[in-house]
Amino acid sequence: MHVLILGSGVIGTTVAYYLAQAGHEVTVIDRQPAPALETSYANAGEVSPGYSAPWAGPGVPLKAIKWLLMQHSPLVIKPMLDPAMWRWGLSMLCNCTQARYEINKGRMVRLAEYSRDCLKQLRADTGIRYDERALGTLQLFRTQKQFEGSAKDIRILEAYRVPHQLLDRDGCIEYEPALAAVRHKFVGGLRLPGDETGDCFKFTQALARLAEAAGVRFRFGIAITDIGHDASGVTAVHTDAGLVHADRYVVALGSYSPQLMRPLGIRLPVYPVKGFSITLSIGDAAGAPESTVMDETFKVAVTRLGERIRVGGTAQLSGYDLALDDRRRDTLEHVVTDLFPQGGSVKGAEFWTGLRPMTPDGTPILGATPIARLLLATGHGTLGWTMAAGTGRVMADLIGGRRPEIDMEGLGVARYA
Ligand SMILES: Cc1cc2nc3c(=O)[nH]c(=O)nc-3n(C[C@H](O)[C@H](O)[C@H](O)COP(=O)(O)OP(=O)(O)OC[C@H]3O[C@@H](n4cnc5c(N)ncnc54)[C@H](O)[C@@H]3O)c2cc1C
Numbered sequence: 001m002h003v004l005i006l007g008s009g010v011i012g013t014t015v016a017y018y019l020a021q022a023g024h025e026v027t028v029i030d031r032q033p034a035p036a037l038e039t040s041y042a043n044a045g046e047v048s049p050g051y052s053a054p055w056a057g058p059g060v061p062l063k064a065i066k067w068l069l070m071q072h073s074p075l076v077i078k079p080m081l082d083p084a085m086w087r088w089g090l091s092m093l094c095n096c097t098q099a100r101y102e103i104n105k106g107r108m109v110r111l112a113e114y115s116r117d118c119l120k121q122l123r124a125d126t127g128i129r130y131d132e133r134a135l136g137t138l139q140l141f142r143t144q145k146q147f148e149g150s151a152k153d154i155r156i157l158e159a160y161r162v163p164h165q166l167l168d169r170d171g172c173i174e175y176e177p178a179l180a181a182v183r184h185k186f187v188g189g190l191r192l193p194g195d196e197t198g199d200c201f202k203f204t205q206a207l208a209r210l211a212e213a214a215g216v217r218f219r220f221g222i223a224i225t226d227i228g229h230d231a232s233g234v235t236a237v238h239t240d241a242g243l244v245h246a247d248r249y250v251v252a253l254g255s256y257s258p259q260l261m262r263p264l265g266i267r268l269p270v271y272p273v274k275g276f277s278i279t280l281s282i283g284d285a286a287g288a289p290e291s292t293v294m295d296e297t298f299k300v301a302v303t304r305l306g307e308r309i310r311v312g313g314t315a316q317l318s319g320y321d322l323a324l325d326d327r328r329r330d331t332l333e334h335v336v337t338d339l340f341p342q343g344g345s346v347k348g349a350e351f352w353t354g355l356r357p358m359t360p361d362g363t364p365i366l367g368a369t370p371i372a373r374l375l376l377a378t379g380h381g382t383l384g385w386t387m388a389a390g391t392g393r394v395m396a397d398l399i400g401g402r403r404p405e406i407d408m409e410g411l412g413v414a415r416y417a
Contacts, residue, residue: 003399004237004246006224010040010204010384011377012252014392017207020214022396028216029239031223036204039254039354042277043200044301044312046292047119047386048137049112050162050192054104054362056095072331074299078318085317088271091360104361107410109160112383114406115390122389128206131306132198135291138176139190142297147188165191178287178340197292199305200385227260233372248399250375255355257378264371269416270379272320272355276328277312280349287342300335309343311336324351356381366391367398367412376413
């Protein structure tokens with residue numbers, strides 16, 4: 001079967017790889033000159049099934065008001081006359097109940113845990129390297145209130161049987177020795193030993209090379225303009241380089257997926273949630289993080305990626321604008337210099353922004369659509385890197401007519417009907 005993948009971010013590329021492994025003929029189209037040059041380029045690097053949870057949860061609306069008033073706020077909203085933004089925001093609010101949170105979290109954990117296992121298998125099968133580390137992640141609490149508040153999260157982790165350790169100051173320093181220099185700045189942390197880290201861009205580029213060696217054809221520098229269809233289903237994909245035909249079409253266009261779906265009568269509740277990162281070279285290795293340290297106060301993740309430190313965070317609602325804002329850079333610099341003052345200099349750091357393709361319930365949208373031959377692999381929001389390998393695997397299973405190894409309940413677009 002010939003499968004056309006629309007988009008070569010981490011999701012499209014991973015789907016292509018697994019499809020090629022299953023023996024399909026695969027073509028990938030992307031407007032960029034290479035894979036992973038948009039949202040998959042410089043994310044925070046966490047492969048974190050342990051933190052797989054929707055942003056919409058009980059108490060979040062109140063917290064959001066508090067965050068909006070902070071100097072280094074994790075949340076920025078630029079109100080716009082964009083109906084999609086307001087619809088998405090309202091739908092997110094509706095997901096802030098305990099009952100919805102549990103349903104959404106359950107779906108996300110199911111995919112994320114499976115994805116981490118697929119990634120391990122993929123590493124074993126291919127020897128792929130991407131500055132990966134399997135040293136867990138540490139959520140750092142600056143206040144006693146945060147430390148005590150973690151009891152709620154721990155109950156959830158226990159319910160989902162996610163291994164975890166609640167650590168005092170010394171416990172945190174045992175896993176992240178560089179924090180000894182700033183021990184007065186935090187009270188403890190919650191460690192998830194099953195989480196991993198790695199460079200999503202390096203992974204996607206390396207996987208694309210493996211996919212290419214397995215026969216996948218990548219066509220770069222081509223903009224997709226439309227999906228042609230009639231009563232029988234999709235007929236072709238329209239691009240600025242002409243029509244492309246296939247037997248199946250997979251939309252993996254990240255935040256840009258809804259635009260192409262709307263003319264087909266499918267309203268995807270995927271909205272861009274802008275985030276920022278800086279990447280700096282490590283100065284003194286002993287002053288750098290070992291893995292990911294997630295600063296709970298500012299919701300900023302500081303991750304070791306080989307000889308570099310990646311600092312990522314902020315959720316900004318401002319449509320598709322990709323402007324770099326120095327105030328967001330200040331927040332990232334503040335966190336890394338505050339916790340890892342010897343880690344490296346922020347002066348020459350690479351500043352980047354990307355648009356998380358977020359659904360209001362936090363769960364991605366995978367699988368068939370009401371249009372024949374058209375499938376979706378989008379809406380991975382804050383956790384696309386975490387969920388990529390599992391997504392690739394289940395999409396290849398669905399397209400190949402095999403039953404995926406995880407239950408697909410609640411992962412498809414039908415849940416919004
Ligand atoms: C600051 C930040 C930190 C993050 N941290 C983490 C983390 O620690 N862990 C984690 O798991 N996730 C994290 N994420 C989320 C993760 O990066 C995303 O979920 C993931 O990259 C989405 O991948 P994607 O392939 O769906 O989208 P993309 O990477 O955006 O890929 C979509 C592709 O489609 C192409 N495209 C779009 N429109 C067209 C068109 N019309 N024609 C042709 N091509 C088109 C684009 O060029 C692009 O290559 C973070 C995100 C941000 C912004």
